[in-house]
Amino acid sequence: MSVVGVDFGTLKTTISVARRGGVDVIVNEVSNRSTPSMVAFGPKSRYIGETAKTQEISNLKNTVSNLKRLAGRKFQDPEIEIEKQFIAADLVEAANGDVGVKVKYRGQDEVFSATQLMAMYLTKIKETAAKELKLTVSDIVLSVPAWFTDPQRRSLMDATEIAGLKLLRLMNDTTAAALGWSLRTNSNRVLPEAGETPARVAFIDIGHSTYTVSIIAFDKSGMTVLSTAFDRHFGGRNIDKALIDHFAGVFQEKYKIDIYSNRKAYFRVAVAAEKLKKVLSANTQAPINVENVMNEVDASGMLTREELEELIAPLLERVNAPLEQALAEAGLTKDDIEAIELIGGSTRVPSIKERIAEFFGKPLSYTLNQDEAIAIGCGFGCAMLSPVFRTRDFAVHDIISYPIEFTWEQSPEVPNEATSMVVFKKNNPVPSTKILTFHRKEPFDLEAKYAEPEHLPGKMSPWIGKFSVKGVQPNEENDFMVCKIKARVNLFGVLNVESGYYVEEVEVEEEVEDDAAAPAAEGMDIDNAEEPKPKATRKVKKQVKKGELPVVAGTASIDEAQREAWANREREMANEDKLVSETENAKNQLEEYIYSCRSKLYGEWEEITTEAERENLSKTLSEAEDWLYDEGDDTTKARYQLREEELRFIFQPLQQKYNDKKNPKPKNEEDPNVMRM
Structure with missing residues (x-):
């Protein structure tokens, strides 16, 4: 049986496997340690990963990138307009109002949903891992942005099932990196004992599209996420966009060409801009060259690091906000943070590193491989959940990013009954279970939604699900049935109302502890051979489970x-x-x-x-x-x-x-x- 961790990134994906010697990152068919997160369609077949990247420019309208950014989205979501800047294929409305992509596949126009596209890509990831392991791949742990909502997470869960994979956990990116850090730390230093003041570490992940900060506490027993803050539109692609816009103006003036009017020209410049950004991370000046950008023009230019920093100044001004929010929600100060770990490709940008170091006033740490840390953590997380491996006991306590409330109709026989309650507060531990109690004489419905929709990504609906509780009826005395409903946020970060049951109050006898024996008078002997007196009992009322209540769930998951x-x-x-x-x-x-x-x-x-x-x-x-x-x-x-x-x-x-x-x-x-x- 395989044990696989997958860092499913916006730009690229890294695969790790757990082996007897530890957790390793594996290579793909062209010996790269990461695979482009991209799916394309041709006249005979699909192109996925490396082959999709190879033909991207020549087949732009049928190539889909940034797959993860489409997960769980509705086509009418305003953020889809933002994604259109980064995806060459035509985004259209698919079934149920979800976002889809229209492409030409095998000579026919077809529309595929975001869930289908992710399933296609995960099928390729499964094949890559199986080829390396020479085993059938089944169990995986998949990374996910901490800001993903219930519908977005369910979209990924559906995609893995369509791809023929068994998902053991969705692990937040920074949580996965922190788990990998704990592996390395245990061999290099001693974590505090349970009960002692924990080691508090800030994990800062700036990838292709998202900036996330998590404050995490460690001791020998495990790790606890104290807070997570994020900027969902801060990453490498935003820096690339600033460069594209700059050189669009330069080329317009120098060569009289408009790259915005030609999709291929735009993406040719985008490829060159990404390369330029990487060179400027290590050099103070670099050229940009784009052969045959459009109209048979070979375009070129120069840029210094200082000029790049001016171009991305509005972005750099947003560096501190997630750091401040994460500290505030954790209830800590900068001095409480023991280490600042950086991961993600965009943390290589010198101006970003400088601002983070200046904020904390202490050196930054690079213990982890910036590109592979999340995949390594997912691989270890998969090993912890798989029966194949025996791992050390190490608890991983994550948190939810948005508060969840339940609403219900007021019972006509309970006029003062409340009709809503925030059941899972923001930063509530994950996994977590709550028992809700209702007094009802007939079946009823519960609805779950996010309590603060203004904080959700974009204009997503706050609705999470509807749960219908069946089998409710008056008890033998024509009184209310006491209904207990179990709500749980599981390892995937999604909400389920898993079960319901009803209870009745019954009288039971319980033992009463005897009073301490009176001390004997001085000089008096005590006969210890007497028969023990029967213990005193008393009758008390207790709630006893009497039967199950079926729960029918309606969520954002697609139907069977x-x-x-x-x-x-x-x-x-x-x-x-x-x-x-x-x-x-x-x-x-x-x-x-x-x-x-x-x-x-x-x-x-x-x-x-x-x-x-x-x-x-x-x-x-x-x-x-x-x-x-x-x-x-x-x-x-x-x-x-x-x-x-x-x-x-x-x-x-x-x-x-x-x-x-x-x-x-x-x-x-x-x-x-x-x-x-």
Whole structure:
């Protein structure tokens, strides 16, 4: 059984696996330690990961990036307009008002939902891990931004199930990094004992699109997230956008071209801007060069680090806000923070590092690999939850980012009853369970929603789910049934009303402790051999569980029928991709065999063939080559294989004849195929 952790990033994804020696990051098919988070569609198959990135510019309208930013979103959400700046494909309204993408796939216009797109990508991640492990991949732990809401998390959960994966936990990015940090820390230093003042560490993650700060307390028993703050539109892509806008003006003035009017030109400049940003992190000045940006113009320019800092000044002014919020919610001061750990590619920008160091007034720490820390933590988290591995006991206590309240209709027989309650407050521990008590004579409904919708990402609906409690009826005395409803925020950070039951008050007898015996008078003997007196009891009323109450849930998760339909479609597309890949391999193998035979025909085989034979064999190869580039340019895998078998039937005897001549058998060696009489 496999144990896999996945840092599913906006720009790229990193995969880790737990092995006996620890947790390792694995490489993909081109030996890269991360894979572009991208899905594209072509006339024959899909392109996912590295292959999608390779053809991005030539197939922009059918290439989808920033997949995670679409999770759980409605098309009418104003933040979809922001995402359109970073996604070349056409965003459209899909089923149920969700955001989808319109692409041309196998010659047909199709619309795929964000959940389907993520499932496609996770299928590729599963295949990459399986190839490395040489095992079927099932159990995974997946990273997720701390600010993701219930619908967004459920969208990821549905995607993993469609991809044929068993999700053990959704782990917040900074929580995963902190778990990885605890692994390294235990080998380098001693954490405080449980009950002592914990070590408090700030984890700052600035990736491609999000800036997150978490204050986390550690001791030997585990880690507790004290607070998390974030800026959802602060990251590498925002710096890239500032560079693109700058050079759009430069190229407009210098070359009289408008990159905003040409989608390919825009994304060509975007690729160059990202490279420029990385160079400026280590150098004070760097050039930008974009070949054939548009209208056959090769554009170029220069930028200094100081100029870059001026361009992103509005962004830099927002660095302190999440830091201040995280400290305030944790109830700590800067002096209480023992270390400041930086992760994420954008923490390499010098001006960002300088501002963070200045805020805390102490050196920054780089204990973790900035690009792989989250994946390592997810891998360890998966090992902790998997029955395959035995890991040290180490508790991980996360928190929710938004308060959750329940609402219900007032019972007509309870006129003063409240109709809402905040059940899970902000920063409530995760996982967490609450028992809600209701007095009812008939079935009733509960609705869960976020209590502070103004703090949600974008204009997302605060609605989380509706839960219908069935089987409620008056008790034997025609009085209220006392209903107990169990609400739980689980390891995925999503809310479920898992079960309900009803209780009744019954009288039970319980023992009463005897009063201490009176001290004996001085000089009086006590006979200890007397029979013990029966213990005193008293009758008390207690609530006793009498039966279950079915709960029917309606949430943002897709229904079972839709999930199964999408899973079947995903399997079909994956099989089509596999067939296309195998067909292309068969074609390449045939072409390679033709070239190999031609090379040998006028090379090593010359001494075993006559000129007339070579002429006839060369003609045979030319006919096969003509077929390959004409009629056989687009045919089936079976036809390529048949054509190769036909050629091998002709040319393999030549190879055998050549081998026999070069390595003749000794004269005294008997032929094993000749029967001795």
